[in-house]
Amino acid sequence: MSRHAGKHVSKAVLVSSVVPFMLKTPDNPQGTDQSQFDDMADGIKEDRAKFFAGFAKDFYGVGLLSHPVSAEVLDWTRSLAMQASLKATLDCAKSFSATDFRRDLAAFKVPTLIIHGIDDKTVPIDAAGRAAAAGIANSTLIEYEGAPHGLFATHKDRLTSDLLNFIRSA
Numbered sequence: 633m634s635r636h637a638g639k640h641v642s643k644a645v646l647v648s649s650v651v652p653f654m655l656k657t658p659d660n661p662q663g664t665d666q667s668q669f670d671d672m673a674d675g676i677k678e679d680r681a682k683f684f685a686g687f688a689k690d691f692y693g694v695g696l697l698s699h700p701v702s703a704e705v706l707d708w709t710r711s712l713a714m715q716a717s718l719k720a721t722l723d724c725a726k727s728f729s730a731t732d733f734r735r736d737l738a739a740f741k742v743p744t745l746i747i748h749g750i751d752d753k754t755v756p757i758d759a760a761g762r763a764a765a766a767g768i769a770n771s772t773l774i775e776y777e778g779a780p781h782g783l784f785a786t787h788k789d790r791l792t793s794d795l796l797n798f799i800r801s802a
Contacts, residue, residue, distance in 0.1 A: 633740050643798065654759055662763060687754075692780055748776070749787075
């Protein structure tokens with residue numbers, strides 16, 4: 633939005649987005665500690681397949697009592713993640729954690745829908761969804777109670793409905 637001044641954009645949607653800034657710093661106390669990102673990188677370097685198997689469970693909110701996606705979706709997610717190179721994966725994790733979009737929030741001049749799961753372990757809602765909603769004028773935040781990061785799979789019907797309603801709105 634800031635690079636091209638939102639040219640030709642009439643609406644925007646952020647779903648489980650990392651915007652505005654994930655890393656915990658003195659001026660971003662809601663962020664995630666660097667040590668968690670370091671642990672992520674170490675896990676990726678040590679055993680990517682094992683890391684992504686566990687990451688997929690958190691991504692979709694799979695636990696002892698919760699199975700919002702099938703084993704096949706978990707396998708597909710791990711397989712898809714394994715197709716990236718080690719360098720690309722580590723660079724993505726670094727970008728995910730350290731890119732600061734806070735100054736870009738003012739560039740959102742269009743109605744913006746922000747959708748985020750309250751139980752998102754991948755991108756915590758306070759540092760992302762709620763912070764983005766606070767910084768983007770004319771935004772609407774929809775919080776999905778009990779929802780993880782991978783809303784496209786765990787809450788696909790509700791997500792589709794919310795997106796269509798937003799697109800169709802004046």
